Amino acid sequence: MSLRVCLFCARRLDDRAKEHVIPMWLQQHLGITEDQLALVVAETETNRISDRRRLALDQHLEGRICASCNNGWMSTLESETAPLLKSLLSREKDISSLDLRHRLLLARWAAKTAFMMNSASAFDRRVPPEHFKELYRSPKRLPEGVFVLGQQHRHSEGFNIFQFPGWDLVGLAVPESRAVDDALGTAYKVGFQLGALLVVVGFFAVRPYILYLRHGVHVCLWPLLPRIRWREQAGVDFPWEHSLAGLVDFVKDVGLSLENANLS
Numbered sequence: 001m002s003l004r005v006c007l008f009c010a011r012r013l014d015d016r017a018k019e020h021v022i023p024m025w026l027q028q029h030l031g032i033t034e035d036q037l038a039l040v041v042a043e044t045e046t047n048r049i050s051d052r053r054r055l056a057l058d059q060h061l062e063g064r065i066c067a068s069c070n071n072g073w074m075s076t077l078e079s080e081t082a083p084l085l086k087s088l089l090s091r092e093k094d095i096s097s098l099d100l101r102h103r104l105l106l107a108r109w110a111a112k113t114a115f116m117m118n119s120a121s122a123f124d125r126r127v128p129p130e131h132f133k134e135l136y137r138s139p140k141r142l143p144e145g146v147f148v149l150g151q152q153h154r155h156s157e158g159f160n161i162f163q164f165p166g167w168d169l170v171g172l173a174v175p176e177s178r179a180v181d182d183a184l185g186t187a188y189k190v191g192f193q194l195g196a197l198l199v200v201v202g203f204f205a206v207r208p209y210i211l212y213l214r215h216g217v218h219v220c221l222w223p224l225l226p227r228i229r230w231r232e233q234a235g236v237d238f239p240w241e242h243s244l245a246g247l248v249d250f251v252k253d254v255g256l257s258l259e260n261a262n263l264s
């Protein structure tokens with residue numbers, strides 16, 4: 001008999017209902033309860049988008065969350081983040097204007113949501129179990145090596161998820177590095193679009209890294225004091241009015257510069 005435990009606190013699970021990966025209040029707020037979810041799967045080996053499955057949102061569930069987590073810290077995080085999310089979704093508030101407290105709150109909410117999306121998906125690159133536990137244990141930060149980026153756009157769709165295994169790595173001190181190869185084996189980027197909001201939660205084990213981002217497109221929410229190098233991309237337009245194309249670019253265009261990384 002397999003022992004089923006909570007993804008976050010590792011308590012033993014009793015038989016109980018599954019939890020919605022996208023909280024019901026948010027599905028209702030966005031009017032996407034009946035929507036079909038596009039699960040876009042890219043192959044780790046080739047970075048090719050191999051599969052787009054559709055699933056009704058109310059079937060997008062995760063069963064490995066205990067009642068104590070669900071009714072405790074996750075519910076608190078959800079209710080604390082809700083007013084901020086609503087003002088971002090309506091574009092009353094600009095995501096690049098958030099104070100530190102709101103950046104931490106939104107980053108933790110995004111990580112919690114992205115981790116559940118990853119665990120409920122068929123994607124072959126898993127968020128490591130320690131990241132779930134660290135998010136549960138440390139209410140004032142995110143797991144080491146994790147970053148969260150956000151943006152708002154004029155959305156054409158309610159909701160999309162896009163997880164992508166490929167990384168644009170620049171500034172490598174050593175072209176052939178075992179540490180980088182190992183890091184590429186555990187790195188992840190989980191992107192999602194909810195209404196106007198675009199989010200990517202990513203992780204890379206080799207540090208310190210410098211985020212290699214698109215100016216005017218990526219807004220860094222976490223870490224609070226990020227190191228960023230901006231891409232030179234004159235003439236490359238971002239699809240501001242197309243949700244899926246926007247999400248795909250938003251996730252694919254996150255690179256890293258490893259010029260200061262410890263590669264030993």
Ligand SMILES: [Zn+2]
Pocket residue numbers: 006007008009010011065066067068069070
């Ligand atoms: Zn739990």
